[in-house]
Amino acid sequence: MRRAVEEARSGATPLPRTRDRSAIDDQIKKLLGEIEVGRETIRSGQIDWSPATLQELLHKVLPGAEVLVISNREPYIHNREGGKTSLQTPASGLVSALEPVIRACGGTWIAHGSGNADRETVDRDDKIRVPPDAPSYTLRRIWISDEEQDGYYYGLANEGLWPLCHIAFVRPQFRESDWRQYEAINERFADAVVQEAKTQDPIVLVQDYHFALAPRMILQRMPRATIITFWHIPWPNAETFSICPWKERIIDGLLGSTILGFHTQFHCNNFFETVDRFVESRIDREHATVTSGGHETMVRAYPISIEWPPKALAGQPSTADCRQQVRQALGIAADVKLAVGIERFDYTKGILDRMKAVDDLLTRDPAWKRRFTFLQVAAPTRSKLASYSTLQSEAVALAEDINSRHGDGSWQPIRLLIRHHEAAEVFRLFRAADVCIVSSLHDGMNLVAKEFVAARDDEKGALGSLRASPEPRASYPRH
Numbered sequence: 001m002r003r004a005v006e007e008a009r010s011g012a013t014p015l016p017r018t019r020d021r022s023a024i025d026d027q028i029k030k031l032l033g034e035i036e037v038g039r040e041t042i043r044s045g046q047i048d049w050s051p052a053t054l055q056e057l058l059h060k061v062l063p064g065a066e067v068l069v070i071s072n073r074e075p076y077i078h079n080r081e082g083g084k085t086s087l088q089t090p091a092s093g094l095v096s097a098l099e100p101v102i103r104a105c106g107g108t109w110i111a112h113g114s115g116n117a118d119r120e121t122v123d124r125d126d127k128i129r130v131p132p133d134a135p136s137y138t139l140r141r142i143w144i145s146d147e148e149q150d151g152y153y154y155g156l157a158n159e160g161l162w163p164l165c166h167i168a169f170v171r172p173q174f175r176e177s178d179w180r181q182y183e184a185i186n187e188r189f190a191d192a193v194v195q196e197a198k199t200q201d202p203i204v205l206v207q208d209y210h211f212a213l214a215p216r217m218i219l220q221r222m223p224r225a226t227i228i229t230f231w232h233i234p235w236p237n238a239e240t241f242s243i244c245p246w247k248e249r250i251i252d253g254l255l256g257s258t259i260l261g262f263h264t265q266f267h268c269n270n271f272f273e274t275v276d277r278f279v280e281s282r283i284d285r286e287h288a289t290v291t292s293g294g295h296e297t298m299v300r301a302y303p304i305s306i307e308w309p310p311k312a313l314a315g316q317p318s319t320a321d322c323r324q325q326v327r328q329a330l331g332i333a334a335d336v337k338l339a340v341g342i343e344r345f346d347y348t349k350g351i352l353d354r355m356k357a358v359d360d361l362l363t364r365d366p367a368w369k370r371r372f373t374f375l376q377v378a379a380p381t382r383s384k385l386a387s388y389s390t391l392q393s394e395a396v397a398l399a400e401d402i403n404s405r406h407g408d409g410s411w412q413p414i415r416l417l418i419r420h421h422e423a424a425e426v427f428r429l430f431r432a433a434d435v436c437i438v439s440s441l442h443d444g445m446n447l448v449a450k451e452f453v454a455a456r457d458d459e460k461g462a463l464g465s466l467r468a469s470p471e472p473r474a475s476y477p478r479h
Helices: 002-009 021-032 035-043 051-061 093-105 146-166 176-196 214-221 247-254 265-278 319-330 351-364 386-406 423-432 447-455
Strands: 067-071 077-081 084-088 108-112 127-130 137-142 203-207 226-230 259-262 282-284 289-292 295-301 337-344 372-379 414-418 435-437 462-464
Touching: 067 093, 067 176, 093 137, 093 203, 093 447, 108 176, 137 176, 146 176, 176 214, 203 214, 214 226, 214 247, 247 265, 259 265, 265 282, 265 289, 265 295, 319 337, 319 423, 337 351, 337 423, 351 372, 351 386, 372 386, 372 423, 386 414, 423 447, 435 447, 447 462
Parallel strands: 067 108, 067 203, 108 137, 203 226, 226 259, 259 295, 337 372, 337 435, 372 414, 435 462
Antiparallel strands: 077 084, 127 137, 282 289, 289 295
């Protein structure tokens, strides 16, 4: 989008309202070729980025464009507790990055309706206008049964692809029954795109590893669609990916995309190597394209970012007030240094390792006792899977052990808060902290680090990672 602005401002002729597929492809290729010009425009500060300018840009460059998004996670969840329906915004980097874009350009977001009150809040077509305070786009919810969820989401996606791509030393599990459910759900979402599309040539944004097959399925149903797929997790090397029994099908599905995006060029290179090894195709490394079955896919690195200014920053108390409020609520003394870690309870995030680092610090240098507290906020996730429920149990036990050895009645070195925190709460914690620790064992593009920096308008606060200890007995990860 940044690169497209320069095209619009340079007086280039926008695409005609009666667009054809070749015109869109030519325009996209031209925009992608203007990287340096776009970067220079950003550096010179000519563009005031906001939802309004993004919306204006889309209307100029792609007049009449229809935008649809498909993802497993929905941007707004309705849950009923104690007879009252509440609205939850999930703790998701995908939602944080994408929701401001769809708000700006409108369109339809197709996602799994996961809340226990989601059915009660949609119309007869399973749709609801969002955001609630200022509706700007449509959320279409897809219903998935518990059996389908076990196979498609918990099984193939999160017991198979997630550990395979993160190389986090958790053995991937691949089951034929999970694959069948994965195929079926991808078909269901592809059908929903066709149902929701009002034109024959929409722009479809396919999100993440839950829908590796969807791009090809959508292309078969809507050959004039522009399909932009973003893979939000790492892509491993070809040898690692060879473990997957359905690797050829997954690669073929992704190659139904017009553009396939990864977080880093390293991940793009791994994908090229995987395609070269397992799929009959023509790879043009100079132009970063793959042609398979007569269809060309551009493969690009797009380091993802966050909304600026963040919505959660609006109305926040001063950093001094945040420090006072958080410390008072948690019973932490004003002179104690506060470090925070905020993420989902996932084994790729290095939560246990950072707790062990605190233990190591207090063992090596007892002078930090009563002067330092580490606050770990972790939202429960995928608790039906043993690897996740076990991680949570281990974290609780480890925190209790460290606190019993180093803490006392009025001070605990580790505070563990296991619940979902809304974005405003998270930003308040960021503003109250002296240090934010991000120490993923393996990650795509971690947005917690960027959100912490965005939350600080006082030019204070340190963003830290764990470093390997010089002593052989320690095995802490580098970030």
